[in-house]
Amino acid sequence: QLLLNEFNIEVLSGVFGIGKVFSDKVDFNFAKNSQIYALGNEEAMKEAVNKARNDHDSVGAVVLSVVKNAPAGLGEPLYDKLDGALAAALMGINGVKAVEIGAGVKASETFGSVNNDEMDELGFLSNNAGGILGGISSGEDIVLKSHFKPTPSIFKEQKTLNLQGEVVDFELRGRHDPCIGIRGSVVATAMIRLVIADMLLLNASTKLENLKKIATSLDVKVSYLIEDEEETKNMEVVKRNERKYIESVDSNTKMALLTTSNIDKTMEPILYEIGPNGESGRSFYTHNGEEF
Numbered sequence: 001q002l003l004l005n006e007f008n009i010e011v012l013s014g015v016f017g018i019g020k021v022f023s024d025k026v027d028f029n030f031a032k033n034s035q036i037y038a039l040g041n042e043e044a045m046k047e048a049v050n051k052a053r054n055d056h057d058s059v060g061a062v063v064l065s066v067v068k069n070a071p072a073g074l075g076e077p078l079y080d081k082l083d084g085a086l087a088a089a090l091m092g093i094n095g096v097k098a099v100e101i102g103a104g105v106k107a108s109e110t111f112g113s114v115n116n117d118e119m120d121e122l123g124f125l126s127n128n129a130g131g132i133l134g135g136i137s138s139g140e141d142i143v144l145k146s147h148f149k150p151t152p153s154i155f156k157e158q159k160t161l162n163l164q165g166e167v168v169d170f171e172l173r174g175r176h177d178p179c180i181g182i183r184g185s186v187v188a189t190a191m192i193r194l195v196i197a198d199m200l201l202l203n204a205s206t207k208l209e210n211l212k213k214i215a216t217s218l219d220v221k222v223s224y225l226i227e228d229e230e231e232t233k234n235m236e237v238v239k240r241n242e243r244k245y246i247e248s249v250d251s252n253t254k255m256a257l258l259t260t261s262n263i264d265k266t267m268e269p270i271l272y273e274i275g276p277n278g279e280s281g282r283s284f285y286t287h288n289g290e291e292f
Helices: 002-006 028-033 042-054 082-091 104-109 181-203 208-217 229-233
Strands: 010-018 061-068 096-101 142-148 158-161 167-170 220-225 245-250 255-260 285-287
Touching (some): 010 042, 061 181, 082 142, 082 181, 142 181
Antiparallel strands (some): 010 061, 061 142, 096 142, 220 255, 245 255
8 A cells, every 4th residue: 555655546445235235325434434344324234234144144245446546557458457457356355256347247238339438538428447448547446346255154054965975964153254245345455455556566667668767777775784783873875986875774684775876797796794793794795806
């Protein structure tokens, strides 16, 4: 989320439906304060969960997720399709049996003239595509629904086979959630954040000029072990003419980062040895025969 914050990207999720009870609105602020992360119609959804529990049964749920402020251009048209990556991540959550993007299954019930998202000078007039076209984000909100099956662990007597292949009746014992989709709302948010973050990093190298920019501005960080924290306070900039300098010190690991912008292929690694009295060690690299 820290990476997404840099781009003002927000991922929001809430429970849109439990069983055959659906939300009467989409209010993510309401979901944040709801006991079951409901987007609306909370009391009716609670009743559906309690009824399943009292019947020693379970019930499924639908989680709605929206990615806001995602820039256009995330994803690729084939191997790294944004919709494919999101679907894979969400289907990887235990209990998810289907994922919809945009209009989802409703798109199969309509005509192209209805499902197409027309545009004018201000942008898209609708968002049936759910913010993704051809595997690439369009700049619109990315809209997803994750469908969770009912918890398979229920307390009603059911038939199964034992290890001997015999038909037996069994009943479960212990504690089991009557609706796993409620917890799934939080997990869906986390999985979507990971995918969007990956796509942001992938997008950084989609153009040759971006790669060149990265290559020319890349600073190679070299680890330099520091045993005495007091010594790090007295460290001065070294070899300014070659832009080699101490960048930062991690007080927890006592590790300083030595940064250089003009290291060439003559760099050779050298071994590090800690002195017998715990004094500062040697650096990891040499450059043109000179240690740093």
